[in-house]
Amino acid sequence: MDSILHSRRRCGIHRHLPARFFAGYRAPGRQIMRTETGTGISGFNCLHSSAHSAFSCPKNNWVLTVDTLTRSAIFMFSGWTLVPCPTAVKFKRIWLMVIMGAGILPVSASTRPHYGGTVRILIQHKIESIDPGVEIEYPADREKLADLVFETLTEIDGQGRLHPRLAASWQADAGQRVWQFQLRAASFHDGSAVTSTIVVANLKAAMPDWKLTPSGKLAVTIETTFPSPHLPELLALSRFAIVKRLPNNVLAGSGPYKLAEWQAGEHALLAANDDYWGGRPFVDAIEVQMGFSLREHLLERNLGRDHAAELSIDQLRALEQSSQTLVVSRPADLLVVAFPRNDQNGRSGKKPVDPKLRAAFAATMNRQVISNVLLQRKSAPATALLPQWLTGYEFIFRSPDADQVRKWRTENPGSASLTLAYDFSDPAARIVAERMAVDAREAGIMLQIFGDPHINTKSARRTFTADAVLLRLPLHALDPAAALAGIADDFDLGQEITAAIQSATRPEELYEAERKALADDYLIPVAHVSEALWINNNVHNWQQLADGSWRLEQLWVDQNK
Incomplete structure (x- = not known):
């Protein structure tokens, strides 16, 4: 051998x-x-x-x-x-x-793998934009498609290891504040070369605080405001993808697939990039249908002409006893209750909830029942922002103490009320919110819940009228520092916590940054939830990573089946 x-x-x-x-x-x-x-x-x-x-x-x-x-x-x-x-x-x-x-x-x-064919994928939500720089309601679904079209300077594989992507190599100064990235010779889908000028423009839009300088055509210098030993891992996040914006709102990437058709919220067609620097993909095209109902597929226990479909937890249960091919990720998505906090100027769309009431509400949640019963063991109770299997230290974060509830009830003999919004399109979020209302009522907290169609963007959360919102956020990377930096950006956790995350060199320092993010109960982790996929038996080499993201460069279909 x-x-x-x-x-x-x-x-x-x-x-x-x-x-x-x-x-x-x-x-x-x-x-x-x-x-x-x-x-x-x-x-x-x-x-x-x-x-x-x-x-x-x-x-x-x-x-x-x-x-x-x-x-x-x-x-x-x-x-x-x-x-x-x-x-x-x-x-x-x-x-x-x-x-x-x-x-x-x-x-x-x-x-044997062979070229040809079109793969048809059904996804649950409607994606309004594939541009990584545009804020949308369902970023997790968008990232799965955008990663096929646009590339970042680096990438993190399924084992959490860092690899070069558009950047062929990189090096840092002794203080790890100034980094230089050497770009590989690659082309955008319109045939033009990937240059340092375009890379700088994209990174500056994503991170205005950085000082970015092109060094020739194929080198970029990045100077951060504080030591950033994890900068290469951070640049693997999808918000740092390199996009060339052409006239008429046309987007060009450098990835293995190019955007052939786009109907916002309805349909997308990705065509194989014959000139991809990493080698042409096997399949000719990937066709994506958004917001598609699986009712007939589930009744027939058959995907028919379609090759893959996203599943919710209740849909997954209906197929588990059949002979279908199901792929379930690790418990990666974060189900979290978020209370609004003041921005850097002390302003907020709503008066903050009493800290003691937030702590008491956190203690009322029965996370074991939520994970094992409501989410059908396709999740894990969460006490931290990042899952145990990724960091190894989540067990240190203990569940909120029930004494908090008794203490609060002693100090507040009357009942209190809270309002909680959840994503109306997510049935799992609804049943979890209903269970929270039951648990809170037993502790003397009247929790009113309601579905809302626009709670998943940062701009919407700054102006929402509910006291709190139940969110499901994707795990942004299989590297703990990059994943926590993604969450810090999701919730605008402030420069102090962001700096602590990016400058952490040991797990203890990363744990301390996460502890500070959770210290005031503005964020209350509930569960880490798995993602599920239903795949046809004529599909081969579909790679779903532990966080639910896709790698489809090696995907091929048996057209004889």
Whole structure:
């Protein structure tokens, strides 16, 4: 196994490397895929296949599937060509005899990745804009599509590791305030080159406090106001995506797919980018239908002509007992109650609720019942903004003490009232809000709940009339510092907390920043919720990461099914 692939240093092409080194490796012109939980690896129907890695090269028409636990491998190819050198020929003959003797050589063409086809995806919400710089109601759905069209300077993979994307390399000064990023040679979808000037314009719009300077055509210097050891991770957030804005509100990115059609809130068509620097995707196009009802699909237990559909928790339960392919992320989305806080000038759209009442309300919530019963064990009780599986320190945050309720009732013998708004389009949010009202009433707090169609944007939350709002926010990254920085931006937590997050060099410092964000009970975590996807059995290499985001560069469909 260690001598199958050769490098340019040895025999002129590929160095001998063991299969275990290949996971996450980017081959020239093609991203090698590692599946965490998927719908099959290179033609195999594998659920929860974290022990496998799959590698494919469509030009040579081969696929290598590696079991990373047993170090065994299965080859499927119709034309493997090794380097014309004595060592390569020797191992070619040996492995051909082994494979033919094992009966592995004859493989149906339907099990091999191939180009072509259109993938049809159904998403729950209506996306009004794909522009990462525009505030919309449902940013999580927008980010899944925008990441296919637009690129950031860096990216964070499914294991939380940092990789270059539009930036080929970077370095910082000793104080980690001044960073220089070297850009790779890439092109926008209109054929023009990605330049430092365009990158600077995008980053300056996203972060006005930074000092940004283009250094030639392919280098950018970023100077932050305080030490930022996590700046490369921060730049992987979708709000730092590089977009070229053309006349007539046309947007061009540099990603593996380009925007061919866009009907706001209704339909999108993404076409494969033949000139993508990372290699052309397998499928020709991705068609997205927004706000689509799954009623008929659920009744028939069949996706029909569609290839993938987002599921709510109640829809997921209806399919779990069937033989459908379902992909569920880790509990990543944050379900949180947010009270309005004064802005930097001391202004707020509503008078703040008494801090003791906020603390008492937080203590009334039965998080175990909410997660295990209402959300059907597709979530985890939350005591912090970031989940335990990501940080390792959420358990330190204890659930609010019930003594807070008794203390508040002693000091306030009469009943108090609160109003709570929730997203009217989210049935899970409604049942959670109803349960909160029941628990609060038992503690003497009259909680009035109502659905609202516009609570998911920061601008709407600054002017909302309710005392509090129940929100579901996506996990912005699989890096704790970047994820917490995303939440700080969602809630405008202020420069002090933002600086503490971005300058943290140890987990203890990140924990302290999160503790300060939660100290005054303006934010009350309720649960971390999973995202679910229903995938057709003719779809292969769909990668849904632990936070629910998608990686579709290696996606392909079997058009014979």
